[in-house]
Amino acid sequence: MYSLNVRDHFMIAHSFTGEAFGPAQRLHGATYVVDATFRRAELDDDGLVVDIAAAADTLRGILDAMNYRNLDEEPAFEGENTTTEFLARAIFERLAAALRGGELGEAARGVHSVRVTLHESHVAWGSYEGSP
Amino acid sequence: MYSLNVRDHFMIAHSFTGEAFGPAQRLHGATYVVDATFRRAELDDDGLVVDIAAAADTLRGILDAMNYRNLDEEPAFEGENTTTEFLARAIFERLAAALRGGELGEAARGVHSVRVTLHESHVAWGSYEGSP
Amino acid sequence: MYSLNVRDHFMIAHSFTGEAFGPAQRLHGATYVVDATFRRAELDDDGLVVDIAAAADTLRGILDAMNYRNLDEEPAFEGENTTTEFLARAIFERLAAALRGGELGEAARGVHSVRVTLHESHVAWGSYEGSP
Amino acid sequence: MYSLNVRDHFMIAHSFTGEAFGPAQRLHGATYVVDATFRRAELDDDGLVVDIAAAADTLRGILDAMNYRNLDEEPAFEGENTTTEFLARAIFERLAAALRGGELGEAARGVHSVRVTLHESHVAWGSYEGSP
Amino acid sequence: MYSLNVRDHFMIAHSFTGEAFGPAQRLHGATYVVDATFRRAELDDDGLVVDIAAAADTLRGILDAMNYRNLDEEPAFEGENTTTEFLARAIFERLAAALRGGELGEAARGVHSVRVTLHESHVAWGSYEGSP
Amino acid sequence: MYSLNVRDHFMIAHSFTGEAFGPAQRLHGATYVVDATFRRAELDDDGLVVDIAAAADTLRGILDAMNYRNLDEEPAFEGENTTTEFLARAIFERLAAALRGGELGEAARGVHSVRVTLHESHVAWGSYEGSP
Numbered sequence: 001m002y003s004l005n006v007r008d009h010f011m012i013a014h015s016f017t018g019e020a021f022g023p024a025q026r027l028h029g030a031t032y033v034v035d036a037t038f039r040r041a042e043l044d045d046d047g048l049v050v051d052i053a054a055a056a057d058t059l060r061g062i063l064d065a066m067n068y069r070n071l072d073e074e075p076a077f078e079g080e081n082t083t084t085e086f087l088a089r090a091i092f093e094r095l096a097a098a099l100r101g102g103e104l105g106e107a108a109r110g111v112h113s114v115r116v117t118l119h120e121s122h123v124a125w126g127s128y129e130g131s132p
Numbered sequence: 133m134y135s136l137n138v139r140d141h142f143m144i145a146h147s148f149t150g151e152a153f154g155p156a157q158r159l160h161g162a163t164y165v166v167d168a169t170f171r172r173a174e175l176d177d178d179g180l181v182v183d184i185a186a187a188a189d190t191l192r193g194i195l196d197a198m199n200y201r202n203l204d205e206e207p208a209f210e211g212e213n214t215t216t217e218f219l220a221r222a223i224f225e226r227l228a229a230a231l232r233g234g235e236l237g238e239a240a241r242g243v244h245s246v247r248v249t250l251h252e253s254h255v256a257w258g259s260y261e262g263s264p
Numbered sequence: 265m266y267s268l269n270v271r272d273h274f275m276i277a278h279s280f281t282g283e284a285f286g287p288a289q290r291l292h293g294a295t296y297v298v299d300a301t302f303r304r305a306e307l308d309d310d311g312l313v314v315d316i317a318a319a320a321d322t323l324r325g326i327l328d329a330m331n332y333r334n335l336d337e338e339p340a341f342e343g344e345n346t347t348t349e350f351l352a353r354a355i356f357e358r359l360a361a362a363l364r365g366g367e368l369g370e371a372a373r374g375v376h377s378v379r380v381t382l383h384e385s386h387v388a389w390g391s392y393e394g395s396p
Numbered sequence: 397m398y399s400l401n402v403r404d405h406f407m408i409a410h411s412f413t414g415e416a417f418g419p420a421q422r423l424h425g426a427t428y429v430v431d432a433t434f435r436r437a438e439l440d441d442d443g444l445v446v447d448i449a450a451a452a453d454t455l456r457g458i459l460d461a462m463n464y465r466n467l468d469e470e471p472a473f474e475g476e477n478t479t480t481e482f483l484a485r486a487i488f489e490r491l492a493a494a495l496r497g498g499e500l501g502e503a504a505r506g507v508h509s510v511r512v513t514l515h516e517s518h519v520a521w522g523s524y525e526g527s528p
Numbered sequence: 529m530y531s532l533n534v535r536d537h538f539m540i541a542h543s544f545t546g547e548a549f550g551p552a553q554r555l556h557g558a559t560y561v562v563d564a565t566f567r568r569a570e571l572d573d574d575g576l577v578v579d580i581a582a583a584a585d586t587l588r589g590i591l592d593a594m595n596y597r598n599l600d601e602e603p604a605f606e607g608e609n610t611t612t613e614f615l616a617r618a619i620f621e622r623l624a625a626a627l628r629g630g631e632l633g634e635a636a637r638g639v640h641s642v643r644v645t646l647h648e649s650h651v652a653w654g655s656y657e658g659s660p
Numbered sequence: 661m662y663s664l665n666v667r668d669h670f671m672i673a674h675s676f677t678g679e680a681f682g683p684a685q686r687l688h689g690a691t692y693v694v695d696a697t698f699r700r701a702e703l704d705d706d707g708l709v710v711d712i713a714a715a716a717d718t719l720r721g722i723l724d725a726m727n728y729r730n731l732d733e734e735p736a737f738e739g740e741n742t743t744t745e746f747l748a749r750a751i752f753e754r755l756a757a758a759l760r761g762g763e764l765g766e767a768a769r770g771v772h773s774v775r776v777t778l779h780e781s782h783v784a785w786g787s788y789e790g791s792p
Contacts, residue, residue, distance in 0.1 A: 001526065002481045007519040009385045013277035013293040013334070018178050022185065023332040029277040029293010033386045046414050047477035052520060053418065068287040070277070081179035085134045121273045122297045122782065123139040124184060130133065141781045145673035145689040145730070150442050154449070155728040161673040161689010165782045200683040202673070213443035217398045253669045254650060254693045255403040256448060262397065265790065266745045271783040282574050286581065310678050311741035316784060317682070345575035349530045386518060387535040388580060394529065405649045409541035409557035409598070419596040425541040425557010429650045464551040466541070517537045518561045518647075546706050550713065609707035613662045651667040652712060658661065 004049035005037040006056045010063040014071040014082045021081075027072070032087065033119040034063060036095060044107035054104045062094045084118045084126035092116040096132035136181035137169040138188045142195040146203040146214045153213075159204070164219065165251040166195060168227060176239035186236045194226045216250045216258035224248040228264035268313035269301040270320045274327040278335040278346045285345075291336070296351065297383040298327060300359060308371035318368045326358045348382050348390035356380040360396035400445035401433040402452045406459040410467040410478045417477075423468070428483065429515040430459060432491060440503035450500045458490045480514045480522035488512040492528035532577035533565040534584045538591040542599040542610045549609075555600070560615065561647040562591060563655075564623060572635035582632045590622045612646050612654035620644040624660035664709035665697040666716045670723040674731040674742045681741075687732070692747065693779040694723060696755060704767035714764045722754045744778045744786035752776040756792035 013029040036059050038050045066074070071082045080086060095114055098104060104111075115129035145161040168191050170182045198206070203214045212218060227246055230236060236243075247261035277293040300323050302314045330338070335346045344350060359378055362368060368375075379393035409425040432455050434446045462470070467478045476482060491510055494500060500507075511525035541557040564587050566578045594602070599610045608614060623642055626632060632639075643657035673689040696719050698710045726734070731742045740746060755774055758764060764771075775789035 001524070002485070003513075003523040003525075004481055005521045007386065009387070011288075011292050011294050011385070013291050020178050020180070020183055024275075026332050027277050027334045028275050028332040029295075030275050031293075031295040031385050043479075043481060046416050047479045047482045048416070049481050049522065051416055056519075068290050068292040070291040083175075083179045085136055085175060085181050086179045089134070117135075121275070121295050122271065123188075123273070125137045126181065127135040128133070129135075139782065141783070143688050143690050143781070145687050152442050152444070152447055158728050159673050159730045160671050160728040161691075162671050163689075163691040163781050200686050200688040202687045215439075215443045217400055217439060217445050218443045221398070249399075253671070253691050254667065255452075255669070257401045258445065259399040260397070261399075265788070266749070267777075267787040267789075268745055269785045284574050284576070284579055307743075307745060310680050311743045311746045312680070313745050313786065315680055320783075347571075347575045349532055349571060349577050350575045353530070381531075387584075389533045390577065391531040392529070393531075403650065405651070407556050407558050407649070409555050422596050423541050423598040424539050424596040425559075426539050427557075427559040427649050464554050464556040466555045517539070517559050518535065519537070548706050548708070548711055611703075611707045613664055613703060613709050614707045617662070645663075651716075653665045654709065655663040656661070657663075 001039060001041060002043060002049050003037050003039045004052065004055070005035050006052060006059055007033065007035050008056065008059050008063055009033045010067040012066060012069055012071050016081045016083070018081065030120050032084070034059065034091065035117040035119070037115040037117070038111045039113045040110045041112065042110065044110060046107070048107070050104050050108045050111060054108070058095065058098045058103055062091055062098070084120050084124070085128065088116045088118050088126050089128040092128045092130060096130070099132040133171060133173060134175060134181050135169050135171045136184065136187070137167050138184060138191055139165065139167050140188065140191050140195055141165045142199040144198060144201055144203050148213045148215070150213065162252050164216070166191065166223065167249040167251070169247040169249070170243045171245045172242045173244065174242065176242060178239070180239070182236050182240045182243060186240070190227065190230045190235055194223055194230070216252050216256070217260065220248045220250050220258050221260040224260045224262060228262070231264040265303060265305060266307060266313050267301050267303045268316065268319070269299050270316060270323055271297065271299050272320065272323050272327055273297045274331040276330060276333055276335050280345045280347070282345065294384050296348070298323065298355065299381040299383070301379040301381070302375045303377045304374045305376065306374065308374060310371070312371070314368050314372045314375060318372070322359065322362045322367055326355055326362070348384050348388070349392065352380045352382050352390050353392040356392045356394060360394070363396040397435060397437060398439060398445050399433050399435045400448065400451070401431050402448060402455055403429065403431050404452065404455050404459055405429045406463040408462060408465055408467050412477045412479070414477065426516050428480070430455065430487065431513040431515070433511040433513070434507045435509045436506045437508065438506065440506060442503070444503070446500050446504045446507060450504070454491065454494045454499055458487055458494070480516050480520070481524065484512045484514050484522050485524035488524045488526060492526070495528040529567060529569060530571060530577050531565050531567045532580065532583070533563050534580060534587055535561065535563050536584065536587050536591055537561045538595040540594060540597055540599050544609045544611070546609065558648050560612070562587065562619065563645040563647070564619075565643040565645070566639045567641045568638045569640065570638065572638060574635070576635070578632050578636045578639060582636070586623065586626045586631055590619055590626070612648050612652070613656065616644045616646050616654050617656035619646075620656045620658060624658070627660040661699060661701060662703060662709050663697050663699045664712065664715070665695050666712060666719055667693065667695050668716065668719050668723055669693045670727040672726060672729055672731050676741045676743070678741065690780050692744070694719065694751065695777040695779070697775040697777070698771045699773045700770045701772065702770065704770060706767070708767070710764050710768045710771060714768070718755065718758045718763055722751055722758070744780050744784070745788065748776045748778050748786050749788040752788045752790060756790070759792040
């Protein structure tokens with residue numbers, strides 16, 4: 001099993017609903033350092049899991065759509081607590097759609113799983129992993 | 133599959149028994165930087181894998197019981213080589229018991245696997261992963 | 265010259281004023297991983313730069329006063345762009361006051377410089393250094 | 397499931413063939429920081445996944461055979477694009493052979509999977525995982 | 529004293545001349561993760577050391593001129609051992625020229641020192657620091 | 661001003677004397693990840709701050725003399741609290757003596773300052789810097 005990972009980041013504001021969140025119910029924010037990991041059983045004809053530049057560009061585009069925003073006002077996340085693990089899945093779904101749509105090239109269709117990890121600090125991270 | 137990780141550390145003295153350990157048979161010590169990773173298939177009603185503050189507190193409590201101690205004199209580890217991988221399992225067992233006992237809340241019972249990783253330096257780590 | 269560093273973090277929302285900031289003029293946020301570095305020429309009678317637990321507690325208290333907040337609404341920062349380097353100085357000033365006020369103990373008065381570094385992502389950080 | 401990881405690095409020159417590689421078709425190079433992760437279900441009689449010193453020595457020997465070289469001129473890689481993921485597998489195969497040959501000791505035969513990860517920068521890594 | 533740092537990387541091939549270099553006399557290569565740190569006594573009118581986006585763009589341009597190349601064939605480095613510390617200075621000189629030339633904006637002329645650090649692995653780095 | 665840094669680690673047991681140390685008065689231990697940073701104004705004839713292999717070997721030798729030991733029983737540290745900052749100076753003194761004694765080569769006599777940093781965890785480090 002082969003893996004390839006690219007890293008980038010985005011910076012957002014948000015707040016959480018529910019007593020479980022304590023002071024995080026207030027409007028605050030986070031830097032998320034994002035790892036996108038692509039997995040497949042065999043390499044493509046160029047000896048790659050995915051084209052690393054294409055993977056980085058696709059991830060950058062997905063993050064740009066959320067970067068420097070208040071997620072409480074994003075229609076896509078209405079009524080949701082945009083926790084680290086929730087956002088990991090949201091980014092996964094967008095990466096999976098890009099893979100299915102051929103945005104990372106035809107060869108990238110051989111990718112059978114993707115994991116998205118969001119590091120919210122030096123002591124905490126969350127992730128989501130699934131099939132595209 | 134969702135994951136959430138919290139990180140903390142503890143500092144101990146110990147020695148190892150067996151020629152395989154060479155100079156590590158002498159009394160020495162280590163800082164272990166600990167990652168506790170919780171996994172589950174679906175998020176709870178708050179959009180969480182586990183309450184991150186509860187997870188951090190539970191981990192802190194488990195590490196406090198070993199912190200600033202000589203593990204050679206801990207009854208719980210009598211007759212054992214407290215290697216990095218052995219300690220990863222010991223901490224896993226205590227976290228698993230906390231999850232089963234409801235210490236991380238009722239919703240945390242949805243966690244189906246836990247991995248505990250101990251970083252003993254910038255070049256070595258060990259881990260144990262299992263079901264709580 | 266001796267140094268001692270403690271690390272912690274806080275999570276805030278804010279926005280910037282001025283065309284130079286581009287999309288960061290929108291309400292967004294950041295995780296800041298904070299390093300507080302204390303320097304002195306000679307160690308105190310216990311062989312310390314500062315008591316590491318006292319330093320960590322004092323830093324934690326300063327960060328708690330900003331944590332999980334929208335800095336745009338903090339009276340202390342009214343009319344200011346709370347950039348990384350600006351916040352580094354703000355935290356420095358509060359640490360310096362704590363040192364002068366004896367909050368880190370009498371021995372800590374021997375500290376002659378403090379540097380506060382805020383890591384805003386894996387690729388950028390800012391700092392401020394001065395005498396307390 | 398237990399894991400143990402050792403880290404080391406090597407520095408090489410190489411070039412890639414194929415338009416997909418853009419400027420990386422030119423002769424360039426990389427530092428690869430390598431993680432070798434060994435996994436097994438039960439610890440050996442010493443409480444170990446593998447002897448950490450033996451694992452580090454074996455990995456060092458494998459990396460020395462490639463270190464400070466131009467991989468374009470290595471007979472073992474003739475006609476191949478020595479991408480990060482390709483090299484991860486090449487190192488995996490050599491570690492697997494060492495395990496099967498008893499180089500890490502008889503007890504290390506209990507290792508049932510190995511993952512080799514090559515970090516090529518602070519934002520990208522590739523890996524290969526399989527059974528020895 | 530304020531500082532602001534941006535990080536990026538480049539990947540090159542090179543070889544060294546002189547017995548002191550041992551096996552590094554062979555053609556090999558490196559990934560250099562580069563930190564460019566700008567320092568000044570007072571912030572500019574926007575509350576900045578330098579515009580972080582302008583700093584990152586300028587650094588990227590300087591690294592692009594060396595990226596994916598064999599430094600042994602670069603006229604600028606003819607007759608030189610392109611050691612980590614030598615390259616740190618070469619990048620410093622280019623950043624200093626960009627600052628003096630106004631490429632980072634007029635306000636950036638307030639920067640009075642720059643440090644360039646090249647991380648060549650997880651265990652070694654070199655740097656050069658001077659006035660622009 | 662040029663710098664070159666090499667990193668290594670050692671693992672020890674110790675205890676502290678004095679109420680200020682709280683639970684750290686008990687026998688415990690630490691992994692110290694050590695950075696040795698050498699500084700000079702001009703490079704030597706090979707384009708180096710110091711020979712990196714010689715620097716790494718000298719540091720390794722100094723750490724080996726303390727590695728896998730109980731510092732409470734080391735004659736060199738009798739009556740001392742072997743705090744992180746104290747140990748940073750102790751290692752500095754040994755590196756400085758090695759430089760003065762020519763162990764890093766004649767060219768290394770151009771080094772005019774050395775900083776030794778000991779990382780005791782992911783959240784704390786101490787250092788000592790001086791002239792050799």
